[in-house]
Amino acid sequence: MNKPLLRHIKKLLIQYRWKYITGAFFLLLTDIFQLISPRLIGWGVDYLNKGSLTFKSLLLVFSSLLLLAILTAIFRFFWRIQILATARKLEAQIREKYFTHLQTLSLNFFNYKKTGELMALATNDLGAVREMFAFGVVMLLDTIFLGTLSIFFLLSISPKLTLYIAIPLPLITLTIAFFGKITHKRFKLVQDSFAKLTDKAEETIAGIRVVKAYVQEEAELKKFIEKAQDLLSKNIHLVKAWGFMFPTIELLANLSILLVFLLGGLEVIKGNISLGDFIAFNSYLGLLIWPMNALGWVVNNFQRGRASLERINEVLDEIPDIKDSPKSIKKETLEGYITFKNVYFKYPSSPKWILEDISIEIKPGKFLGITGPVGSGKTSLVSLIPRLFNIQKGEIFIDNIPIKDLSLHYLRKNIGFVPQDSFLFSDTIANNIRFGKPDLSDDEIYKLIKIVALEEDLKEFPNGIHTIVGERGVTLSGGQKQRVAIARALAINPPVLIFDDALSAVDAKTERQILENLLEIRKNKSLIVIAQRLSVIQDADEIIVLKEGKIIERGDHNKLMRLGGFYAELFEQQKIESELERREDERIL
Structure with a gap:
C-alpha cells in the first residue's frame, strides 16, 4: 500500500495554508491585470485602423496600460513574498524535523546509513522539495490561472480560432505524462x-591523515572520480529526458501559433474578425504558450520534489528501536545501584549471542573492572546500561527499577559515559567539557582539568581552555582527547560513571594520577571501567573477565591472581613488559 506523500509535512502545510492562499490570490490578480493589456492594445489598434483614434483616447489607453503594468509588478512582488518566502520557512521546519528525528533514532540505524547520504538528504534533496513548494506551486497555479483566463479571452474574440489551438493539446498531455515517469525515476537515481x-x-576528508600516511591520494582520487562519473552519467540521462521533453512541447505549442497565423489571417481577410482582434488574439495565444510550456516545468519540478520527499520520508518513517514506554518513570536523580539478571544480548543483524547469561551487581560507591580479549562483548555490556541497545532476554535494573521503564532522558542524564572513541566537537576545550552542563564556570572546568591531569598539557595550548580543538579534536593527542572526554563526563556529576577503555592512550604515570583522583571523588558513585591494561582496574572492588560473551572469571585482584587463569596470566605478562620498558628507558637515559 502506497503511503501518502505528504504524511510527514501535512501539518506544516496546514499551518502555512493561508500564506499560500493569499499568495495564490495575488498571483491571480497579477494574471488578470496582465491579461487585460492585450485587449486594450487590440481596441487601440482598431481605433487606429479606422482613423478615429484621438490623442485623448491614445493617452487613456497609455495610462491604462501603465497602471496595469504597475499593478502587475506590485502584486507579483506580493505573491513572491507570500509563496517563495513561505517555501523557505517550510524548508527550515522540515530540516529541523528531520534533524530532530535523526537524534531520536537508535544507534543501529547509523550502522547501516552513511553520513554522506544523510547529509545529502538534508541539503540537496531538501532543496528539491523546497523548489516544489516554491516555483513548482507558482508554475502550477500560473498554468491554471493564466491558461484558463487566456482561453476565456480567446473564446471571447473567436471560438472558431480557439478550437484550432486545442488540436495539439492532447499530444502535449501525452508527452508530459510519458516524460514525467521517466524524470521521476532518473532523478531518484541522480539523488542516490x-x-x-x-x-x-x-569519508576521505575525515580520514585525510590516514590517506596521507599511506600515500593513497591517487587511489582515493580514483574512487572519487568513479563516483563523480557515475553522478555525471545519471545527470546526463536525466538531461536527455528533459532535453527531449521541452522541445517537443514547444514544437506542439508553436503548431498552434502557425495554425492561428494561417487561419486567423484568412478570417481577417474575410472580414470575420478585425485586425485589432487578430493582434489581441495572438497576444493571448502568446500568453497561453507559457502555461503550455510551463506544464513541462511543473511536471519536472514536482517529479524531482516528489522523488526527494520520498527519500526523506524513508528516514522520517524510521521508528526508533529504543524509546520511552507510555508510562516511563521520570526520576530526576538515581543512586546508581545497577543489577544485571541473566542478560542475553545480540545485535539485530547478528544470529550469534554477543552476551550470554550475564549477572552482575554494582552497588553505589563500588568500582567494577571489566577486561577480556578483543571482541568478548565488553563494550556491548556497558552500552546496555544507558540503553543504547535493547536486550533480548533477562533484565537490567537501576535502583531496582527496570531500565526499560525509566525515561531515556533521565536515565542517560544520570550516567557519565566515556566511549572508546573520544569524540570531541570542533569547539573550545572549555565548551567540550561543559557540553552536558552548559552553565559550568571556568573555575569548575579548571578543577576538572586538574582531576584528569591535563594541567601541564594546558600550558602548551595558545589560549588555554579556550583553545579550539579542531574537527573531532584533531589538534589534540589521543591521551589529551581521552582526558577532555573524561572531564566532560565528570562535569555532569552523575551517580554512574562508565569508562570504556578511556585511558588506553594515557601513559602509566598519568593513568595512575587520574585513577587516584577518581577514587577520591567517586564517593557514592558506581564506577565501571573497561581496560586492557590491568593496572587500570587492579584496585577495583570486583573484576569480571569476559570471553566470547560469557563471564569466565570474577573476583577482586587478589582472588583472580590466586585462580591463575586468564587474568593472572595477562597480568604477569603485562608486568614483565612494563619492567622491560622501564629498563629500556633507564638505559636510554
Missing part, C-alpha cells in the same frame, strides 16, 4: 548517486 558522492567526499 549524489548521496554516494557526498559520503565518499566526507
Whole structure:
C-alpha cells in the first residue's frame, strides 16, 4: 500500500495554508491585470485602423496600460513574498524535523546509513522539495490561472480560432505524462548517486591523515572520480529526458501559433474578425504558450520534489528501536545501584549471542573492572546500561527499577559515559567539557582539568581552555582527547560513571594520577571501567573477565591472581613488559 506523500509535512502545510492562499490570490490578480493589456492594445489598434483614434483616447489607453503594468509588478512582488518566502520557512521546519528525528533514532540505524547520504538528504534533496513548494506551486497555479483566463479571452474574440489551438493539446498531455515517469525515476537515481558522492567526499576528508600516511591520494582520487562519473552519467540521462521533453512541447505549442497565423489571417481577410482582434488574439495565444510550456516545468519540478520527499520520508518513517514506554518513570536523580539478571544480548543483524547469561551487581560507591580479549562483548555490556541497545532476554535494573521503564532522558542524564572513541566537537576545550552542563564556570572546568591531569598539557595550548580543538579534536593527542572526554563526563556529576577503555592512550604515570583522583571523588558513585591494561582496574572492588560473551572469571585482584587463569596470566605478562620498558628507558637515559 502506497503511503501518502505528504504524511510527514501535512501539518506544516496546514499551518502555512493561508500564506499560500493569499499568495495564490495575488498571483491571480497579477494574471488578470496582465491579461487585460492585450485587449486594450487590440481596441487601440482598431481605433487606429479606422482613423478615429484621438490623442485623448491614445493617452487613456497609455495610462491604462501603465497602471496595469504597475499593478502587475506590485502584486507579483506580493505573491513572491507570500509563496517563495513561505517555501523557505517550510524548508527550515522540515530540516529541523528531520534533524530532530535523526537524534531520536537508535544507534543501529547509523550502522547501516552513511553520513554522506544523510547529509545529502538534508541539503540537496531538501532543496528539491523546497523548489516544489516554491516555483513548482507558482508554475502550477500560473498554468491554471493564466491558461484558463487566456482561453476565456480567446473564446471571447473567436471560438472558431480557439478550437484550432486545442488540436495539439492532447499530444502535449501525452508527452508530459510519458516524460514525467521517466524524470521521476532518473532523478531518484541522480539523488542516490549524489548521496554516494557526498559520503565518499566526507569519508576521505575525515580520514585525510590516514590517506596521507599511506600515500593513497591517487587511489582515493580514483574512487572519487568513479563516483563523480557515475553522478555525471545519471545527470546526463536525466538531461536527455528533459532535453527531449521541452522541445517537443514547444514544437506542439508553436503548431498552434502557425495554425492561428494561417487561419486567423484568412478570417481577417474575410472580414470575420478585425485586425485589432487578430493582434489581441495572438497576444493571448502568446500568453497561453507559457502555461503550455510551463506544464513541462511543473511536471519536472514536482517529479524531482516528489522523488526527494520520498527519500526523506524513508528516514522520517524510521521508528526508533529504543524509546520511552507510555508510562516511563521520570526520576530526576538515581543512586546508581545497577543489577544485571541473566542478560542475553545480540545485535539485530547478528544470529550469534554477543552476551550470554550475564549477572552482575554494582552497588553505589563500588568500582567494577571489566577486561577480556578483543571482541568478548565488553563494550556491548556497558552500552546496555544507558540503553543504547535493547536486550533480548533477562533484565537490567537501576535502583531496582527496570531500565526499560525509566525515561531515556533521565536515565542517560544520570550516567557519565566515556566511549572508546573520544569524540570531541570542533569547539573550545572549555565548551567540550561543559557540553552536558552548559552553565559550568571556568573555575569548575579548571578543577576538572586538574582531576584528569591535563594541567601541564594546558600550558602548551595558545589560549588555554579556550583553545579550539579542531574537527573531532584533531589538534589534540589521543591521551589529551581521552582526558577532555573524561572531564566532560565528570562535569555532569552523575551517580554512574562508565569508562570504556578511556585511558588506553594515557601513559602509566598519568593513568595512575587520574585513577587516584577518581577514587577520591567517586564517593557514592558506581564506577565501571573497561581496560586492557590491568593496572587500570587492579584496585577495583570486583573484576569480571569476559570471553566470547560469557563471564569466565570474577573476583577482586587478589582472588583472580590466586585462580591463575586468564587474568593472572595477562597480568604477569603485562608486568614483565612494563619492567622491560622501564629498563629500556633507564638505559636510554
